Each structure stands twice: as C-alpha cells, then as structure tokens.
Amino acid sequence: MSRVLVIGSGIAGCAAALGAARAGSDVDLVTTATEPRDTATWWAQGGIAVPREDERAFVEDIVTASDGTADRATVESLVGDARAAVEDVLVETAGVDFDRDGEEYDFSHEAGHARPRVLHVDAATGQSIEQRLFETVARRSAVTVRTDTAALDLLVGASGVGGAVLEGREPIRAGGTVLATGGIGGLYPETTNPPGATGDGIAMAAQAGADLADLPFVQFHPTVYLDGETLLVSEAVRGAGAVLWNADGERFMPSVHPDAELAPRDVVARAVARERDRTGRVTLDVSAIPFRAEFPGLADRLADRGVDPDAGIPVGPAQHFLCGGIAVDERGRTSVPGLFAAGECARTGVHGANRLASTSLLEGLVWGLRAGRAAAGSEARPAPDPSLPTRDPDLPAAFAAEKRRRLQQIVGEHLGIERSPAGLKRAVSALGRLRGELDAYTRTRSSRSLNQLYSATITAESIARAARATDSVGTHRLEATRAD
Numbered sequence: 001m002s003r004v005l006v007i008g009s010g011i012a013g014c015a016a017a018l019g020a021a022r023a024g025s026d027v028d029l030v031t032t033a034t035e036p037r038d039t040a041t042w043w044a045q046g047g048i049a050v051p052r053e054d055e056r057a058f059v060e061d062i063v064t065a066s067d068g069t070a071d072r073a074t075v076e077s078l079v080g081d082a083r084a085a086v087e088d089v090l091v092e093t094a095g096v097d098f099d100r101d102g103e104e105y106d107f108s109h110e111a112g113h114a115r116p117r118v119l120h121v122d123a124a125t126g127q128s129i130e131q132r133l134f135e136t137v138a139r140r141s142a143v144t145v146r147t148d149t150a151a152l153d154l155l156v157g158a159s160g161v162g163g164a165v166l167e168g169r170e171p172i173r174a175g176g177t178v179l180a181t182g183g184i185g186g187l188y189p190e191t192t193n194p195p196g197a198t199g200d201g202i203a204m205a206a207q208a209g210a211d212l213a214d215l216p217f218v219q220f221h222p223t224v225y226l227d228g229e230t231l232l233v234s235e236a237v238r239g240a241g242a243v244l245w246n247a248d249g250e251r252f253m254p255s256v257h258p259d260a261e262l263a264p265r266d267v268v269a270r271a272v273a274r275e276r277d278r279t280g281r282v283t284l285d286v287s288a289i290p291f292r293a294e295f296p297g298l299a300d301r302l303a304d305r306g307v308d309p310d311a312g313i314p315v316g317p318a319q320h321f322l323c324g325g326i327a328v329d330e331r332g333r334t335s336v337p338g339l340f341a342a343g344e345c346a347r348t349g350v351h352g353a354n355r356l357a358s359t360s361l362l363e364g365l366v367w368g369l370r371a372g373r374a375a376a377g378s379e380a381r382p383a384p385d386p387s388l389p390t391r392d393p394d395l396p397a398a399f400a401a402e403k404r405r406r407l408q409q410i411v412g413e414h415l416g417i418e419r420s421p422a423g424l425k426r427a428v429s430a431l432g433r434l435r436g437e438l439d440a441y442t443r444t445r446s447s448r449s450l451n452q453l454y455s456a457t458i459t460a461e462s463i464a465r466a467a468r469a470t471d472s473v474g475t476h477r478l479e480a481t482r483a484d
C-alpha cells in the first residue's frame, strides 16, 4: 500500500486517515489546528443524521432540500453507508456516546427532515466527535500527526499529485494525497466557521488543475447571534418548537413556507435577512420549549454573551457552509491522479444547490473513509521538488489585515445571500485585481498568512466566476437590482 498524506484533521481528515491506515498504509496527517476546536467539526451543534429504516424517505429529504439538484445516485450511496459508518467508526471505534432515550437513541428533529433522525450529544455533538475521533486516529501506530502545520502547495508532476509542501518542514511525498481542509467562512465578514476556513484545499486543487463544481452554492445559516462573537443557534432549537418574530411583532415564516420555521435553510435565511432589513430586528422565541434544560451548552454560551433567551434571541443569517468544492467521485477521487478530497472542501453531489441540516458530518465521515481507502491504493508517482520561495517568510501583519478586509468586503457585498449580475461582474474584476497584487508577493515569500489570503482570494474569484455563469437555484439567488 502507498504512503498517504492527509491534509486536515476534522471529521473528513480523521476518517481518511483511519480509512487509509485500516487499508494498510502509513499515514501522515498534517493540520493547521493546534487543538480540536480549530476545526468546524468541533463547532457542530445539531448532530449527524442517519436513516432509521427509512432510507428512501431520507434520500427524498436530501434531494428536496437541494431544490432537486442533488445527484440522486450519490445521495443513495451516502444514505446506504450512513448507519454502518456511524456505528463502526463513531460509536464502536471512537466511543462517541450519543444521547439515548432509554435503550433507543434520542433522535432529534431538524428542518427539512420528515421525521426525527439526528443523533446528537446534547447540542455539542461536534466536540464529542472531534475529540474522540482525533484521539483515536492519533493513537494508531501507522498514523503520524503534525499539528500547527500548514500545507502550502501540492507537489504536481506530469502524472499527477505526489505530496505537498509544508510550512517550515520538508515536503511530504505520498502515493495518495487527501485534501480535507474544510470550508470557506474566512472569505466572509460574518460566518459561523472557525478562523482557519480559508478555502486552502480548493485553491491548491484548482492550481493543480483539478475540476471544481457547484461553487456558487454557499449556504447561509438563518439563526446566528451576530452581535460581537458570532454564535450559531442550532436548527434543533427550531425543531424543538422555537419560532421567529420580526420587530413589528409578526411571526413571518408561516406566510413564507408551509413548513414555517422548519422550511429549507435557504428559504428561512432569505426571509430572516429580508425581515431584518425591513423591520430592523428578528428574534428567536424559545419561550415554548424548555430551552435551558434541552440546550444547556447553548444557554451557557448565550449567557457568556449577556443574552437572556427569555427575552428572545436576536438572530440573523451568516455564511455557514459551501455545498460545492473540489469535484470527486464516489471514492473521493478528484480529476487529477493521486489527489483525493473529502468533507466540506469536496463536492460529492450530495448537496446539490442546498444542503439538508446535519448531513455534512455524515458526508465527511463516509467520504473520508472512502477517500482514505482509495488513496491507500494509489501508486507512488514522481513529483518535482517544490518551487516555493522560502526567504523573507513574514508577511507584514498590516498588509495582510488590510487585504483580508478588502477581500471580505468584496465577498460580503457581492457573494452574499442575494446577488446581482452586476455585482458578480464587479466581484470578478475586484478579486482578479486583488489576486494580481498578491501574486507579486507569492513570488518572493511563502508564509501561512500569505497562503491563506491567496487561497481565499483564488477561491472567492472561482466562486464569483461560477456564480456569474449560473441561474438562480437553491442557495444561489440572483436579484436584478436597479444598478443592473
């Protein structure tokens, strides 16, 4: 079996490392994370959805949430593997102790699901999964973990990818390289994601010539506490019975969608944005549910921010998830030999234009295992020595901060919840100019901050270009404005 390099230590990276190690490979897992909370996986609250002898209904819910754009065969393969992967890897191997109601699991109900099918650990499921899965993987003798280490670029030869260049270390050569670098929240001024989500894997794959797909489909979470440090208020809270009010005292969701607060995420997010603009404020009313008893972790985090849930939780939409990414097949293979991808940076076809709640952890787990296994069987291939410059490694902090602000301003203005053709055109040229300015720096320096900025800019430009060529569907909504 080949040596495998896995980049990223969230659920997808850990599952890939496990899949490759189980297949007999030696695995290097490199991650910018210094602790589990540096992954989006750690932040997941609601849980992980699994079928309950209702595979067909689960498939339908995923396809419906996607506006009919998800790839049905791919969804069926996800749902078919779901229960076994969760039981085997999370429960039996990692020891995640999902909440129970007597002998049975305590399944919670989330928006877009026809019935309760979400496994959870309180409303802090991700913490438990990430902590235990990472420890399990790191304990395996075949896996070498390097934390606080960024992959800066891929080693690309004539026959494909043969490893990666790392920050401050020798490059790692591998037969199979798995990208599991997570999402793109760092491109946006307001996001639920942890700070390291800068689209690094997507940019590295694009530069290696790999196909990307479904990039316009950026999901915004409808109920995020935005004043100061952002805090996602899980869909499970609406699933339990919380409702949304505008500042005029109207419960607006019943007139927007028959499922009211449990409508698909993009529908709720757009309605919340509209009502905030129109009336000034939207609050989530938790008075009908035993909020503190059912969501103690969330109640504590709100208390830390000085929010009294009894008075209604002020909420608004924030960037949350990228449905598209690096195009992969059912085994996690990209269009470039030797390169694999899994998790949020990958586009499997499961989410189409919009993701159903609590299916991302599941997708990362299932495709992580598959990509790790496939990478283990990938032949070693010659790759050139890295060409990255190593002198003058520090990017002046003020330079990076100013460019990041500009990037986020362009992305927030033009690649948000509602977009316009004219805005997308402006975004493409503004992001192209920014990339041009950064190009000059990347020729003389390599550092993590420069790399993250450059990756974020390349990814944003790719999203803007793809969005310009895509009609309104799912999370990608084009509004004609007077300026168009």
Ligand SMILES: Cc1cc2nc3c(=O)[nH]c(=O)nc-3n(C[C@H](O)[C@H](O)[C@H](O)COP(=O)(O)OP(=O)(O)OC[C@H]3O[C@@H](n4cnc5c(N)ncnc54)[C@H](O)[C@@H]3O)c2cc1C
Residues within 6 Å of the ligand: 007, 008, 009, 010, 011, 012, 013, 030, 031, 032, 033, 038, 039, 040, 041, 042, 043, 044, 045, 046, 047, 048, 049, 125, 126, 149, 150, 151, 152, 180, 181, 182, 183, 192, 193, 194, 196, 197, 200, 201, 232, 320, 321, 342, 343, 344, 345, 357, 358, 359, 360, 361, 362, 364
């Ligand atoms: C607040 C919040 C709540 C959520 N709730 C849910 C939920 O209830 N259910 C659900 O299914 N989904 C949920 N999601 C989405 C889900 O958590 C993520 O989509 C999923 O965890 C992504 O997993 P991943 O392994 O792909 O990426 P991550 O978990 O983000 O891991 C990415 C890893 O890549 C590393 N990395 C990045 N760039 C580099 C680089 N250049 N070099 C080396 N390492 C790098 C990072 O350090 C990190 O270790 C939630 C997301 C958020 C933010």
